Amino acid sequence: MKRRSFLKGTMASSAVAVAVGAGLLNPRNVLAAWPQGAFDAKSFQDAMTGLFGSADNTASGDIQIKAPDIAENGAVVPVTVNTKMTNVSAIAIVAEKNGQPLAANFELAANAKGTVSTRIKMGKTMDVVAVVKSGGKLYTARKNVKVTIGGCGG
Amino acid sequence: MANSIRIRAQISGDTATVKALITHPMETGQRKDKKTGNKIPAHFIQEVKCEHGGKVVVNAQWGAAVSKNPYLSFAFSGAKAGDTVKLSWVDNKGESDTAEAKVK
Numbered sequence: 001m002k003r004r005s006f007l008k009g010t011m012a013s014s015a016v017a018v019a020v021g022a023g024l025l026n027p028r029n030v031l032a033a034w035p036q037g038a039f040d041a042k043s044f045q046d047a048m049t050g051l052f053g054s055a056d057n058t059a060s061g062d063i064q065i066k067a068p069d070i071a072e073n074g075a076v077v078p079v080t081v082n083t084k085m086t087n088v089s090a091i092a093i094v095a096e097k098n099g100q101p102l103a104a105n106f107e108l109a110a111n112a113k114g115t116v117s118t119r120i121k122m123g124k125t126m127d128v129v130a131v132v133k134s135g136g137k138l139y140t141a142r143k144n145v146k147v148t149i150g151g152c153g154g
Numbered sequence: 155m156a157n158s159i160r161i162r163a164q165i166s167g168d169t170a171t172v173k174a175l176i177t178h179p180m181e182t183g184q185r186k187d188k189k190t191g192n193k194i195p196a197h198f199i200q201e202v203k204c205e206h207g208g209k210v211v212v213n214a215q216w217g218a219a220v221s222k223n224p225y226l227s228f229a230f231s232g233a234k235a236g237d238t239v240k241l242s243w244v245d246n247k248g249e250s251d252t253a254e255a256k257v258k
Contacts, residue, residue: 039217103219117227
């Protein structure tokens with residue numbers, strides 16, 4: 001009996017530890033708006049879960065990504081995401097194979113247009129994924145960018 | 155900090171397009187100092203907020219993967235010439251800066 005309750009106890013606490021590890025219960029999420037867990041995440045799925053609470057997404061043709069086909073310098077890759085969707089509340093830019101894939105997330109007010117541009121670092125050749133949150137759902141588009149010199153090393 | 159933000163807002167119809175350049179090292183925390191071999195500590199902008207008429211229009215959350223001396227651009231409707239657009243950023247060391255620009 002004692003052994004059983006001990007086992008139960010450890011299992012419950014390890015479940016909490018896993019949740020913290022995945023960024024679900026990250027204390028910073030409560031204190032500050034900056035989603036530490038999402039930016040620390042090592043995979044696209046974990047980053048989306050940390051940022052939007054879910055990684056479920058639908059590929060959409062209504063999202064355009066403007067980025068170079070070949071980036072000579074991975075340290076500076078200009079990326080523009082443009083969508084004609086309505087009710088866009090956020091646009092995230094993810095460099096899928098970076099050590100920490102999530103590069104940037106833009107929370108948009110109702111009067112903001114569905115267009116954001118920035119410049120990101122890319123470690124190697126990979127897909128840039130644009131994630132658009134519209135009406136509570138996630139839509140994605142991707143574009144492959146060839147990187148000749150990585151931008152994450154030194 | 156001396157002003158680190160260059161911001162411009164241009165109007166077309168009722169849509170203002172804001173372009174901004176921020177001077178910031180955006181250190182990832184993964185680079186090594188070539189002389190000492192020690193890692194250079196992470197130093198990057200975490201949040202960029204843009205306000206128009208007292209309302210937040212865009213609130214950007216950035217990771218270290220945004221390039222050095224970051225550039226950003228976005229657009230919003232409901233603006234007119236002469237309005238003030240305010241941009242501010244905060245980095246992971248708690249440093250911050252703010253700049254304003256008139257919509258032209």
